[in-house]
Amino acid sequence: xxxxxAPKVSGWSVMLAWSAACTGGGGAQRPAASVAxxxxxxxxxxxxxNVYTLKNAHGMEVRATSxxxxxxxxxxxxxxxxxxxxVLGYDSLSDYQRASPYFGxxxxxxxxxxxGGRFTLDGRTYTLARNNGPNHxxxxxxxxxxxxxxxxxxxxxxxxxxxxxxxxxxxxxGYPGTLQATVTYTLTDRNELIFDYLGTTDRATPVNLTQHxxxxxxxxxxxxxxxxxxxxxxxxxxxxxxxxxxxxxIRAVAGTPFDFRTPTAIGAxxxxxxxxxxxxxGYDHNFVLNKGGTGGSPGEGxxxxxxxxxxxxxxxxxxxxxxxxxxxxxxxGNFLDGTLRGKxxxxxxxxYGFAMETQHFPDxxxxxxxxxxxxxxxxxxxxxxxxxxxxxx
Ligand code: GLA
Numbered sequence: 001x002x003x004x005x006a007p008k009v010s011g012w013s014v015m016l017a018w019s020a021a022c023t024g025g026g027g028a029q030r031p032a033a034s035v036a037x038x039x040x041x042x043x044x045x046x047x048x049x050n051v052y053t054l055k056n057a058h059g060m061e062v063r064a065t066s067x068x069x070x071x072x073x074x075x076x077x078x079x080x081x082x083x084x085x086x087v088l089g090y091d092s093l094s095d096y097q098r099a100s101p102y103f104g105x106x107x108x109x110x111x112x113x114x115x116g117g118r119f120t121l122d123g124r125t126y127t128l129a130r131n132n133g134p135n136h137x138x139x140x141x142x143x144x145x146x147x148x149x150x151x152x153x154x155x156x157x158x159x160x161x162x163x164x165x166x167x168x169x170x171x172x173x174g175y176p177g178t179l180q181a182t183v184t185y186t187l188t189d190r191n192e193l194i195f196d197y198l199g200t201t202d203r204a205t206p207v208n209l210t211q212h213x214x215x216x217x218x219x220x221x222x223x224x225x226x227x228x229x230x231x232x233x234x235x236x237x238x239x240x241x242x243x244x245x246x247x248x249x250i251r252a253v254a255g256t257p258f259d260f261r262t263p264t265a266i267g268a269x270x271x272x273x274x275x276x277x278x279x280x281x282g283y284d285h286n287f288v289l290n291k292g293g294t295g296g297s298p299g300e301g302x303x304x305x306x307x308x309x310x311x312x313x314x315x316x317x318x319x320x321x322x323x324x325x326x327x328x329x330x331x332x333g334n335f336l337d338g339t340l341r342g343k344x345x346x347x348x349x350x351x352y353g354f355a356m357e358t359q360h361f362p363d364x365x366x367x368x369x370x371x372x373x374x375x376x377x378x379x380x381x382x383x384x385x386x387x388x389x390x391x392x393x
Contacts, residue, residue: 226267
């Protein structure tokens with residue numbers, strides 16, 4: 001699926017706003033979609049960071065920062081039209097810099113784990129930080145979640161958005177090649193938040209970009225997420241060892257607590273005595289999405305298909321996820337333990353949020369049978385994920 005990515009900004013300074021009525025929508029005047037920028041502080045290293053507020057014509061609002069591309073808040077309506085922030089996070093930049101379990105951030109250069117922090121590519125072995133027990137996780141000590149991105153806002157007749165750009169130098173966090181990464185967030189008037197990922201490199205390198213928002217569709221801080229009803233379009237998942245590295249097996253979900261092919265509450269089976277649930281301390285697994293035969297290697301231009309649907313019964317909020325990626329890590333906030341204090345002083349207790357990280361499979365650089373994550377010079381890494389919000393009675 002192709003979309004126009006070129007930012008369409010001219011003379012942008014502090015605020016852009018327009019009325020949908022001006023764009024030929026006709027009929028009753030709708031609220032203006034807009035994008036605005038404010039300072040969000042300075043990093044410990046002295047870099048200035050901004051926060052951008054996107055609003056669509058229905059009042060849906062996304063706030064995101066140039067630090068890590070972090071989505072700070074995401075306001076969507078419930079079945080009565082009441083808006084709540086449905087993502088976890090912090091109020092201040094210093095909180096994100098101090099200790100964040102990747103709240104809302106862009107993840108790269110390689111989302112998820114690489115076993116032993118090592119891989120071999122074109123006959124050469126690369127050593128990466130072991131920042132998660134014996135393994136490498138989410139790009140290392142200073143992954144794409146902790147860098148300051150260049151941001152260019154844009155406006156289109158039926159959407160607003162932000163283009164994030166980052167040049168990851170050759171050797172950064174141990175990875176080969178200079179990677180030019182571009183991630184576009186688009187908020188549409190169809191209540192979709194679209195993520196487009198592009199990348200190019202000057203040497204072969206593994207690339208696996210994703211977004212790590214934690215959701216609670218009842219509202220941030222409104223209890224655990226065990227009552228959310230999840231449907232996953234996945235007949236298989238990749239079982240893991242005790243350090244959450246895939247064994248290489250592609251296992252059928254049928255007859256296991258990983259079968260979400262029909263709508264099932266997250267909490268319905270999470271406490272079952274199951275080895276995989278023990279290893280993950282709950283769900284923290286990559287699901288192999290049913291793609292109808294399409295591949296999904298970098299540069300291949302895979303099809304956009306439904307990955308997941310989540311329904312929160314008390315508010316009626318629904319989130320659907322569509323992606324070109326072959327996999328999705330479903331993580332149920334098992335490591336949240338009440339030690340982090342988030343926005344407005346909310347304490348994030350066990351399973352107060354879940355993440356659905358669309359991705360290639362974990363540890364692919366060491367798993368030749370998994371769909372490839374190697375990006376070569378001359379190829380374009382290209383990936384798209386859509387979070388679509390709606391309500392249900
Ligand atoms: C991913 C990982 C989890 C955990 C979270 C952040 O979802 O798979 O194990 O690291 O990120 O805490």
